[in-house]
Each structure stands twice: as structure tokens, then as C-alpha cells.
Amino acid sequence: MFSTQVLLGRTAGGLYIPSPETRTAYVSRFSMEPNAVAFLESIAADCVSRNMYLLGRVDFEAFQSRTMVVGLNELPDFSFTAGSLTPGTIQPGGSTNLTFDVHTRCPAATTSTVGLYLMDANYQVLSVIGGVGIPSGGGTSRFPPTAISFSASIPPGSYYVALFADANEVIYESNENNNVGVIPLQITSALAATEAAPQELVPDVTLPSEVAGGARNPPPGDYVQRLAPQEALSVETH
Known part of the structure; x- marks a missing residue:
């Protein structure tokens, strides 16, 4: 050499x-x-x-x-590198398209799940949206635009769609503190929701421990229609 x-x-x-x-x-x-x-x-x-x-x-x-x-024996480290809700403002009973990229440079030995949750403006978990399967290995996994539908009974206000990488905690990571990303969502009147712009993901959000724990056992909220199990697309980039 x-x-x-x-x-x-x-x-x-x-x-x-x-x-x-x-x-x-x-x-x-x-x-x-x-x-x-x-x-x-x-x-x-x-x-x-x-x-x-x-x-x-x-x-x-x-x-x-x-x-x-x-070289070094390094652990995987999941973090969100992109994501959005389109539109970022909807009316009660409306829907929005969610997409995100989650990345780990070092490969994971097993599959994992990105948990999707609806939170209020204080990061309190209101409802489970669903889970997205992430394949083993390294690189970027991309979740294509997918519609999320909300109940007509959801009150207008400010919310977050929160994304938890390795939501079931099955993978040891080099950094367990950068697994959460949130995307703002506004629920408002039909007039204000017209032609609303997308909202972008905010990565590496640190939640209070009681909030993070609440995502493991969320309340049975009915503000959002739960997604069927989904799978992300594996995109081999490092």
C-alpha cells in the first residue's frame, strides 16, 4: 500500500x-x-x-x-438531516404530507423504527401517528411524501409532528441525544390554511425527560388518523 x-x-x-x-x-x-x-x-x-x-x-x-x-470500532448514530410537512398549515379535518431523511454514517446491525407523534406547543404527546421501519446498515433512509390525516375535532392552535429515531431503543448509539426532530404544524381556519407554505424539520431537539418517556407510552389520542406500518427507502449515501 x-x-x-x-x-x-x-x-x-x-x-x-x-x-x-x-x-x-x-x-x-x-x-x-x-x-x-x-x-x-x-x-x-x-x-x-x-x-x-x-x-x-x-x-x-x-x-x-x-x-x-x-480505524475505530464505531457505533451507529441516527439523526434527521431533512424533513417537511406540506402544507405546514391546515384546517381541522385536513391532511398534510410528511417526508424525512434519517442518517447514520456507521451501520446498524438490525432494523429500527422512527416513531411519529403529534405533540402540542409544549411538547406534550397527544397522539401516536405511526411508525416507519428503517433498514439495517448505514447511509440515509428516506421516507417519501405520505399523507397524514387529522380529525375534524382537533382544536386550532400550534402543534408539532415529532420524529423519534430508534423509538423502540433497540440500537446502541454513540450519541443518544440527537434522535428527535420536530416539524411545526398550524391548525387554523380554512381561509388561513389556503395555499400555506411547507414547514421544515428542526433537528436535534432536546425534550424534557418526562416528555421523551411519555412518547414510549403515549395517551390514546384521537386527533390524527394512525398510519399503517410504513417502510422507509434505503438510500446508500455516507
Whole structure:
């Protein structure tokens, strides 16, 4: 993959002898062949360490080898990178289209679920909207625009559609504090809801512990029509 030389000292007679000091050779990606750089980048993308060997010899003597570990064993880390509600303002009994992207650079060993909830302006859980299955592996999972319908009995006001990555807590992550994203939703009169603009997702929202816990056991609200189980599309990007 990569080779370099360390120049030793030379006596008056012409023999090369080791220096009494430690000699150092620096390795940089800028001095490597492209295939070596690509291989090291693949190790970083896999998030798994590998054993590699460092070989060295003086003049034409036999090679000496040492084992070294390259890369890190990293856990997955889910976070939302995009999302929206279109429109972001609806009337009671209306519907809006939800879409989102959830990403983890390091792969997850098993499938997981993004939980969808309706919250009030104080982040109190009102209703379960549904769950979206996320495949194992790494990259971005994309949930295509999907209609969510609300009850005609929902009071006008400010709400959030909250998204919880790994809602069932089946995956150990390197950061468990960035799993929540919210999208504002306004419920208002039919006139104000006409031609309303989309609302964008706000990522990495920190909720009070009692609110986060309430999403695990939400009340049986009836403000929203519950979605049938959905599956996100896996988009292999890192």
C-alpha cells in the first residue's frame, strides 16, 4: 500500500549504521497511491477497525513485521438531516404530507423504527401517528411524501409532528441525544390554511425527560388518523 525509506548514517568507510536516536518516517495520504487512499477511506466508512502489518528491513536483511490497528470500532448514530410537512398549515379535518431523511454514517446491525407523534406547543404527546421501519446498515433512509390525516375535532392552535429515531431503543448509539426532530404544524381556519407554505424539520431537539418517556407510552389520542406500518427507502449515501 505504501513504502518509504529512512536514511541511516554513514561511517568514513562507507558502511551505513543506525543512528543512536529514534528515526521517524511520516505517512501522509498525500504521499500515497490513490488505491491506498481509497482502501483507508473504506475502513473509515465501514466504522470497523482492521489489523494491518508494518514491514521494515535494513539493506537486504530479512523483513521484520509489526501488527497495527487501523480505524475505530464505531457505533451507529441516527439523526434527521431533512424533513417537511406540506402544507405546514391546515384546517381541522385536513391532511398534510410528511417526508424525512434519517442518517447514520456507521451501520446498524438490525432494523429500527422512527416513531411519529403529534405533540402540542409544549411538547406534550397527544397522539401516536405511526411508525416507519428503517433498514439495517448505514447511509440515509428516506421516507417519501405520505399523507397524514387529522380529525375534524382537533382544536386550532400550534402543534408539532415529532420524529423519534430508534423509538423502540433497540440500537446502541454513540450519541443518544440527537434522535428527535420536530416539524411545526398550524391548525387554523380554512381561509388561513389556503395555499400555506411547507414547514421544515428542526433537528436535534432536546425534550424534557418526562416528555421523551411519555412518547414510549403515549395517551390514546384521537386527533390524527394512525398510519399503517410504513417502510422507509434505503438510500446508500455516507
